[in-house]
Amino acid sequence: MAGIVLAALNLRPAITSLGALLEEVRDGLGMSAGLAGLLTSVPPLCFAVFGITAPRLARRFGPAAVVCAGMAAIAAGLLIRPYAGGTAGFVAASALALMGIAVSNVLMPVIVKRHFPDRVGSMTGLYSMALALGTSTAAAVTVPMTETLGGDWRTGLAVWAGLAVAALLPWLAVVRQRRAPAGADGTAASRQGAAPAAAPGAESPARGEAEEPPLSITRSRTAWALAVFFGLQATAAYITMGWMAQIFRDAGVPASTAGLLLAVTMVMGVPLSFAIPRLAGRLPHQGPIVVVLAVCGLAGYAGLYLAPAEGAWVWALLLGVSNCAFPLALTMVGMRARTGAGVARLSAFAQSTGYLISIPGPLLVGVLYQHSGGWGLPLALMAALMIPQTVVGVLAGRNRTVEDETARRPREHRRAHGVGN
Numbered sequence: 001m002a003g004i005v006l007a008a009l010n011l012r013p014a015i016t017s018l019g020a021l022l023e024e025v026r027d028g029l030g031m032s033a034g035l036a037g038l039l040t041s042v043p044p045l046c047f048a049v050f051g052i053t054a055p056r057l058a059r060r061f062g063p064a065a066v067v068c069a070g071m072a073a074i075a076a077g078l079l080i081r082p083y084a085g086g087t088a089g090f091v092a093a094s095a096l097a098l099m100g101i102a103v104s105n106v107l108m109p110v111i112v113k114r115h116f117p118d119r120v121g122s123m124t125g126l127y128s129m130a131l132a133l134g135t136s137t138a139a140a141v142t143v144p145m146t147e148t149l150g151g152d153w154r155t156g157l158a159v160w161a162g163l164a165v166a167a168l169l170p171w172l173a174v175v176r177q178r179r180a181p182a183g184a185d186g187t188a189a190s191r192q193g194a195a196p197a198a199a200p201g202a203e204s205p206a207r208g209e210a211e212e213p214p215l216s217i218t219r220s221r222t223a224w225a226l227a228v229f230f231g232l233q234a235t236a237a238y239i240t241m242g243w244m245a246q247i248f249r250d251a252g253v254p255a256s257t258a259g260l261l262l263a264v265t266m267v268m269g270v271p272l273s274f275a276i277p278r279l280a281g282r283l284p285h286q287g288p289i290v291v292v293l294a295v296c297g298l299a300g301y302a303g304l305y306l307a308p309a310e311g312a313w314v315w316a317l318l319l320g321v322s323n324c325a326f327p328l329a330l331t332m333v334g335m336r337a338r339t340g341a342g343v344a345r346l347s348a349f350a351q352s353t354g355y356l357i358s359i360p361g362p363l364l365v366g367v368l369y370q371h372s373g374g375w376g377l378p379l380a381l382m383a384a385l386m387i388p389q390t391v392v393g394v395l396a397g398r399n400r401t402v403e404d405e406t407a408r409r410p411r412e413h414r415r416a417h418g419v420g421n
Contacts, residue, residue, distance in 0.1 A: 015242075067171055078164060125275065231353065
C-alpha cells in the first residue's frame with residue numbers, strides 16, 4: 001500500500017511542475033507558443049506509446065518489477081532534463097520520465113485488482129487521491145520553491161527527482177521480497193526440490209485466470225467507449241495542466257498566484273479522487289457522475305472566457321471537480337473487467353488508445369492561441385469536446401464486463417450466419 005501511494009505521488013509532478021514554469025522554460029529554451037503546445041502534447045504521446053507495452057512487460061518481469069523500473073526512469077528523467085541542453089535534449093529526458101509514468105499508469109489498476117480484489121473502489125480512491133496530491137503539490141510549490149532556490153527554473157524542475165527516488169525504495173523491497181527464497185528455515189526451496197512459495201503480497205494470478213480464454217478487447221463496445229472517454233478527459237486534463245496558469249497570467253494574474261490557482265484545480269482531486277471511486281463502486285451505472293463532472297467543466301470554461309481574473313478561484317474549483325473524470329475512468333477500468341488479466345488488457349487498451357486521442361488537444365490549443373492572439377477559440381474547443389466526453393462516459397458506465405461482451409459477440413456472429421445452436 002505504501003508503494004502504491006508513493007508511486008501515485010510521482011505520476012504527475014513531471015507535468016504540472018513544467019506547467020507552472022512553462023513561460024520560463026519557453027524563454028530559456030527559445031520556444032514559440034506553437035512549440036510549447038507541442039511540448040505539452042509529449043506526455044499523452046509517451047503514455048500511448050509506452051503504456052501499450054506495460055502488460056507484456058508485466059507478464060515477463062512482474063508488475064512490481066516494472067513499476068520499480070518506472071520509478072527509476074522518472075527519477076533519472078527529471079534529474080537530467082533541465083540540464084540536457086536545448087529543446088531536443090529537454091524533450092528526450094522528459095520522454096524517459098514519461099515512459100516510467102506510462103507503465104505505472106497502466107499497472108496501478110492491475111496491482112489494485114490483484115492485491116485488493118474486494119476493495120477496488122476504495123484502493124483506487126486512495127491512489128487517485130495520492131496522484132492528485134502529487135499533482136497539486138507540484139503545481140503549488142514549484143514557483144515559490146524555484147525562487148527560494150535562487151530563481152533558476154532548472155533547479156525548480158530537477159528537485160522533483162528526489163520524490164521519485166523516495167518512491168523507488170518500497171518497490172525495491174517488494175521486488176526483493178518476491179524473489180526471496182521461501183524455505184521456512186532460511187534455505188532456498190529449490191535446494192530441497194520444492195518450488196518457491198509466493199512471498200506475502202507476491203503477484204500470483206487469481207484463481208481461474210489461467211483458464212480464461214484470450215480476450216479480444218477490440219470487440220468490446222464498452223472498451224471502446226471507455227478508451228474514448230479516457231482520451232477526452234485526458235485532453236481536458238493536459239490542456240488544463242499545460243495552459244491554465246498561462247490563461248490566468250495573460251488575464252493579469254501574477255505568476256505565483258496563477259501557479260496557486262492551478263494547484264487549487266489539482267488539489268480538488270485529493271478529496272474527490274477518494275470519494276468518487278468509492279461512490280462509483282457502489283453504483284450499478286456511473287453515468288450520472290459523468291454528467292455532473294461535465295456540467296462543472298462547461299461552467300468553468302465559460303467563466304474563464306467571460307471573467308478569467310475576477311472569478312479565478314471559482315473557475316479553478318469548477319475545473320478541479322471536472323478533472324476528477326480521471327479517477328472515475330480508472331475506477332471503471334477496474335469494474336468493467338472480471339479478472340486481473342482482463343483489467344490489464346482493458347487498462348492498456350483504454351489508456352494507450354485514450355492518450356493517442358488526447359495528443360492533438362494541447363498542440364491545437366497552442367496553435368489556436370498563437371494565431372488568434374487570445375483564449376476565445378481554445379476555450380470554445382475545450383467546451384465542445386466536453387459533449388462527446390459525456391456521451392461516451394455514460395456508455396462506458398453501463399453495468400457490464402468486457403469478458404462477457406467479447407464472449408457474446410462471436411456467438412452472435414455464428415448465430416447470424418446459421419452456425420451452431
